[in-house]
Amino acid sequence: MEYFDMLKEACENEGLIFDETMYNNFIQYKALIKEWNEKINLTAITEDEEIIKKHFIDSIKVFEYPYVKEATKIIDIGTGGGFPGIPMKIVKPESSMVLLDSLNKRINFLNEVIDKLELKDIKTIHGRAEDFAQKAEYREEFDLAVSRAVANLTVLLELCLPFVKVGGYFVALKGPAIEDEIKDSKVALKVLGGHIQEIIEVNIAGSDLKHNLLVIKKIKDTPKKYPRKAGTANKNPIK
Template sequence: MEYFDIMNSACSDVGLSMDNKIYEKFIDYKELIKFWNEKVNLTAIIDDEQIIKKHFIDCIKIFKFSPLKEAKSIIDVGTGAGFPGIPIKIVKPDVNMILLDSLNKRINFLNEVINKIDLKNITTIHGRAEDFSRKSEYREKCDAAVSRAVANLAVLSELCIPYVRVGGYFVAMKGPSVDDEIKEGKNAVSILGGKIEDIVKIEIENSDLNHNLVIIKKVKETPKVYPRKAGTAAKKPLK
């Protein structure tokens, strides 16, 4: 129970609760990350405490944006090792979660995590974000999209906003300095049917780590021409 108190404190800070069962899921998840990381490049962070703070607590803090607690369906675009989707699912088990990633090795890892820590109503998708948001069963079907992927806001918005229903949210997890990205991505967000509603500052317990949540509300339908074909958003971001 070495990290229980700090994780409990993080949950309390965002209005959620931590119990032994939830905590054990996180610890099992941590061990799976460390085991799989030896054969699949999941993360450069392999120290126990750093995994807890920089990955798990960092992801739990997404609930600083409290309307996310009301979301019944969330898609995590470019989930990688499951961040923030799996921590969200562990602390909010009633949400329907979709984890999307383009690398099959990571999907295999995520499927093992889901199986080993017994998560329900969670789906993995192997593919490009641009391809699946064109399918009618995914397009504008989710209450929220979340992403901690490394891409600028204009690119991420084109990959994520098409999944969100009108009235829902795209929450982008960003580093401490986002002002330039927001300035450069504001028009792209608008083109895609979104509106930047808020920037929420996040601090991590017992550390000097901090970041921002960029809150984008879906205010109108995404034009059918978006997203453009795979790879275009990164090469020619919307301006």
């Protein structure tokens, strides 16, 4: 039970209950990451303790914003190896979770994790945010969208806010230097119906990893034209 206390403390700091079933899920998840990482590029972080801190605990830190615990319908956009969505699902099993990623190999990995951990009320979508955000069953249907994807904030807003219902939130896990990104995204925020609610600095004990949770509230409907076709947000960001 080498990492039990570390994960338990991370959960308790956020007011979450942590038990042995959750711990066993994390350990199995870690083993699957290491196994699959030899076949496909999931992460550059391969040491056990680093996976625990920089993927699992970093994902749990999303709960620093109190609303996250209340959200029942969540989507993780550009989930990659399942971060932060799968750790969030493990520690809050009653939530409904959708994991979206554009790479089929990663979706295959995520499906195996879901199967092996016997997680319920969680599904994967293989595709692009630009396409799925225009579908009625996904558009403005979620209490919470999360993303740890490495993308400029202006681009992320266009990809993620259309999934969030008015009154819900988008939480972006960003690096320490976000002030310029926030300045550059002011027009996009206004156009897409978002409002910056809070910036929460996140530190992980025993790690050099520093993150910010950028909490954005959805205050009005996103115009139907957004998100635009795949690649447009990158080439021609909202200014």
